[in-house]
Amino acid sequence: MEEKVIGYRREFHLYAESGWKEFRTTSRIIEILEGLGLEVKYGKEVIHIPMVMGRDAEQEISNHIERGIRQGGNSKFIEKMEGYTGAVGILKTGRPGPVIAIRFDIDANDVIERKDLEHRPTKEGFASVNEGMMHACGHDGHTAMGLGLAELLIKEKKNLTGTIKLIFQPAEEGVRGARAMVGKGLLEDVDYFLAGHLGFNLQTGFIAPKTTGFLSTTKMDAYFYGKGSHASNAPEEGKNSLLAAATAVLNIHAISPHSKGITRVNVGVMQGGIGRNVIPPAATLKIETRGETPELNDYMYDKVAGILNCAAKMYGNNVSMKKEGEALAADCDEELVDIVKEVALENKERITGVINEKYLGGSEDATFMMKSVQERGGLATYIFFGAETKAAHHNEGFDFDEAVLMKGICLYKDVILKIAGR
Amino acid sequence: MEEKVIGYRREFHLYAESGWKEFRTTSRIIEILEGLGLEVKYGKEVIHIPMVMGRDAEQEISNHIERGIRQGGNSKFIEKMEGYTGAVGILKTGRPGPVIAIRFDIDANDVIERKDLEHRPTKEGFASVNEGMMHACGHDGHTAMGLGLAELLIKEKKNLTGTIKLIFQPAEEGVRGARAMVGKGLLEDVDYFLAGHLGFNLQTGFIAPKTTGFLSTTKMDAYFYGKGSHASNAPEEGKNSLLAAATAVLNIHAISPHSKGITRVNVGVMQGGIGRNVIPPAATLKIETRGETPELNDYMYDKVAGILNCAAKMYGNNVSMKKEGEALAADCDEELVDIVKEVALENKERITGVINEKYLGGSEDATFMMKSVQERGGLATYIFFGAETKAAHHNEGFDFDEAVLMKGICLYKDVILKIAGR
Amino acid sequence: MEEKVIGYRREFHLYAESGWKEFRTTSRIIEILEGLGLEVKYGKEVIHIPMVMGRDAEQEISNHIERGIRQGGNSKFIEKMEGYTGAVGILKTGRPGPVIAIRFDIDANDVIERKDLEHRPTKEGFASVNEGMMHACGHDGHTAMGLGLAELLIKEKKNLTGTIKLIFQPAEEGVRGARAMVGKGLLEDVDYFLAGHLGFNLQTGFIAPKTTGFLSTTKMDAYFYGKGSHASNAPEEGKNSLLAAATAVLNIHAISPHSKGITRVNVGVMQGGIGRNVIPPAATLKIETRGETPELNDYMYDKVAGILNCAAKMYGNNVSMKKEGEALAADCDEELVDIVKEVALENKERITGVINEKYLGGSEDATFMMKSVQERGGLATYIFFGAETKAAHHNEGFDFDEAVLMKGICLYKDVILKIAGR
């Protein structure tokens, strides 16, 4: 079975698709899950469209649908997705018992993969064929784990109670996809929620049953609209979007720190102007704020919004903001952490070490799912699965030790058995 | 008579008083004019108070009133001035004829005068006794010319028709005083208006009957009001006035040039903050705008106001603006220019050269008087009287060739005779 | 003949090629000039490569060479151009006499042409087939005039003395091409130099034999190189190029005006950063400076360079600048202006009005050629040819009254006959 799971991982790596464009990927997930006998919901059935963030324009989406089909995606499934990616496999045991959900993220990064032969995916022929998209964060592995877990659970079905939902989430990169799945109500009946990540400087064989340091974050784009004019003949007629945006950038980075905790802000990208001799009539900023708590993130977000408005007005510009991603702060539930830890310690063969917790210091939109479950009295945790990696996450040379796959699958299975075994 | 006029000049130099504080100066002007038999109006009679700009707080004014009296000012006159400086001497011939007005500015600069003996005023004992106030622009000479002219006109009274007004204006520096005299209606019956300036790199004996390049200007102060807070313990509670003001300063200097002509802006002074470890709760800017035309000055002024408002709002500050001075663009009337030129050319003895026009490239609030006269169909011009100077105008070592005084007095007298002689 | 010339214009319009990429255009010019019997130099023979500015990377050039050939360009000529566009047709009369040069610019703009049927080029089938390139400034007309003039001059050859050079210059847009032709020595023996432009709000039939208001200009790109880092986990390790560039932009626009005359600066385009959550490791600015005199342009250029360096250093960035275009200020020679004017007035049939001079208030790199000729004692002028236009120059809907073509050709011919006729 390990061979099959590694095969899945390499197939997804080969046909890497980035957020909201995982058409081939989603269709393969559906095929496999249906093949195993799970009930599968997907596309518009699992995505609450008004909450979708950071999705490309329809034309671009269409191009990727076509490519997905061209690259072997199941056209029937893709058609029924109605433009939206993501799937949920549901295993109903028919016996009363808890509802357990596990989240697997399926999207690739906007990274151009290394092409030299020292890079294993190149050497062994599974490097991405989609230029500019690459599984550089290990979500190919996460997806493969989800499919492997489905197969094991089917085998164990007779020993299980309750319901198990395997959630294959699109667009985790940029924290764009989880909220729209929560918005669809998928987590409303869930008692136990698990998610996890491989890699991150943890040795293969080690796991951390608990994660801290989820930063609340908002991703947003700002669009300045001014007015062009000939820079030499009529400069006074222009409404300079570049000066407005440059003023905003400086002042955004000068937002005061907060005595209540860590805050962050970054203007990561700025583009403005159309020609050397034209007063720039438009500019775009890509911004993110973060905070140790949602309140601190809100503090930063409100300051950014205020600065954008005033800088725009200063130059007679209009400015509009668009939210492109969002994640929450979150805490893991000790009760569930303890279950995972106990299971891990029982399996000395596969799990060689357990560290109590891992500090993330970053953002994850699984936090929306965690919160949704916790608000209704359920329990949630986020697990780290050790896996040696080549290069850092998001780097063009990323690759990971595939031994993690079966370790993760079995841990998930054992935790489910611990919670919902007969 | 030259000796007497030089005596006046040196007396005013000795007791230099800056704008709106010329109490001793004004009282001496009244004394001399009344002594000659002119009707004299002064203080509140000649100043329209709502149009007064850039005058100190009452306490400061009171201090200067006291000092003026202490330094030999006529306390009766000073009392009747009711806190406002400036005087107008009126010579009515009793015969029908034109109304001619001549403007003399009487205020000193906020400059600390040189104290070494190479500086003639020090050496000859008429350097300013008022530390931080100095006649460094020649208005002491202008005032002396007005008084000498009064004496000559009284002598020529029988040869004159109409009415002659000698206007002794306070607070020309910073272009603060003229508008309030115009507002009092002093120019409303005037047919011919003359004003002039000595020095400015023109040799003694030369005159220019016409001036160009008056820039329209506005002087204003901006006050930012934010909120202080401990910079380390609660920085997020502050509303940083210094950041607001710094943002304004940069963007004010980045205002686009205008295709229709020359514009200028300067933030000359900035002060903000109260302590090193306190988020700055307030800041002040001293600003001026200029333009080749009033429209261009308005363009700059409006941009400045907009930037101040937006920069303040960006940091949760309030901002208020206060106009502290104003001058207009203006053109000299060729008809009157020609009269002055003709008179100058006729007096080869005193006037050794005439240049057609002088470009100022600066601002003068006599322009308010010129406009007022011209709008009612009268004629106006602004004359430059050559006078060699030591050091540049406004410099601590400024002094001028006093030979200009009688040359100017006689030219004014001859122009008046040409216009209104019997 | 008018039909033929209009045909040329429309052909060039159809196959519009922008600066340094005029391969098809140049090959057609060579074909026609050689067909008429002129000696023709082109490509590397007429371009001094170290002085080339603003040319694309070789790969891009190669693509355009291929396209030029695909669109009917003469592959033999194109090959011999060795990657560089531009041509000079030389007519040697064999008789002693002056050397006269006329400059025609041949490049299109980076503009997407209107596609609706109200736009004549669309309606009559000669709108650009090269998306994003369009003759929106009338250089298609200039090129056609040069070819028509060549034909007329061949006919008049027996009546002429000396030598006539018809210079077909690439890359006038962005003022990139003239300097490299001057650097090749093409103007070194020239006694009379003429250039001209059609359109610009002057009615068809009118001409201006003299142009004023050439602004000296420099076009440059600035590249900031900093260092990326994760914006949340290790912001202190980044060297933020976007903050460096934003600081530069604000301060560049705050460069003080100059008392000696008009100056301009514009940062027309800014691009920076690679991802929302990465400290921006690089940024690019497209900048231009202008001045009423070369000294004023130098003043602006030096200030810009200083600000770029300091802003880069402030954020630990390196910055490099690359000149992408340049033009000089220039004056037309009255002696030659008078000849053009005289000729124009003699031809009442074609030329219905002469205005003394036209103020450009912009930049033209024909000024390099004018200066080169004038420095050696030759005479130069720049003529405006009236032509009604649809939409402003550089606009997507630009088109012009083709009646200007024969009027211009004949005026050039008559001026040449006046100067160098037997």
Next chain:
Amino acid sequence: MEEKVIGYRREFHLYAESGWKEFRTTSRIIEILEGLGLEVKYGKEVIHIPMVMGRDAEQEISNHIERGIRQGGNSKFIEKMEGYTGAVGILKTGRPGPVIAIRFDIDANDVIERKDLEHRPTKEGFASVNEGMMHACGHDGHTAMGLGLAELLIKEKKNLTGTIKLIFQPAEEGVRGARAMVGKGLLEDVDYFLAGHLGFNLQTGFIAPKTTGFLSTTKMDAYFYGKGSHASNAPEEGKNSLLAAATAVLNIHAISPHSKGITRVNVGVMQGGIGRNVIPPAATLKIETRGETPELNDYMYDKVAGILNCAAKMYGNNVSMKKEGEALAADCDEELVDIVKEVALENKERITGVINEKYLGGSEDATFMMKSVQERGGLATYIFFGAETKAAHHNEGFDFDEAVLMKGICLYKDVILKIAGR
């Protein structure tokens, strides 16, 4: 004795003197300590002059020396201080034993004291007679505690071993004075070091034997030197210090946060320019940086210095920086904390409550003394003495519950007895 100590406190409050100007204060300390029989060193004997920070110019110091004498300071002692304030009283028991040092800070704040009768110092006649200087932080109380403690220790001398140093430090406000005392070697033989502060929201009767959250800090002034010029006639000749400083201010506040811990920066005061119509030739900034560790403070300081240099250079300015204060991060030694705690708990009568530790979140230059002692193997702690206060520290209405004085004195005495009792 309480009466006497309260008397001292009120006397110091009445004649409040701010940092490096505590001439009368120091002379009284010397008088009293010598009167008790202690050996006293003072002035230049206890201050290492090259390490003095934030001291006024000599003329200003002279004025305060004169005032100190005029207000009853002992002129003999003041003379021998040679311009430097501060004193150390040394009690040698003659018996072998530890060296214990206690630091008392003696300077007032630059605050204008409330004058209304609701303010007890006004009502009871001990409000500051020195306008603009006020004991608004309680150092008057600290000084009184030091003198009371001296008296108690003399009484207990026979029960003590070793040596006790009572250090009366000038200029703690702005963290300016401690380093120069350490530099003189006063702490080099010290085994136990104590310092403390009264007030800070802790109820009278409570103490905290341990303090955390000392932020490393640097206080500095920056002086920009540019060049003035007439803002309208010759703006290009100026070197604008205000634009340089404004650029620095914005970018200083935009310094990236650091992943290793808390950092702070504040530009608390900015002053620049001399006149509305003059390009500003100079500007001053008052700045402070802070960091959770010295490394983080250094990170901020280095960034600030770099920005100042680049902003100055951008406008052709020179900039010089002057350190005006400095404090370190520090940790209290648990061993000594436990001793203080034990003593406090033993004295239920005076000390009604002990809290384990107090978080400062600010800066104190006693940290220099703590570090000096700790580096040589000694122990140090910093105690908080509860005292109800009117208004916050540094506020014009500050006053405190004088009951703290005897409580503090007795605690110090008991700790000394515990450590060095026979």
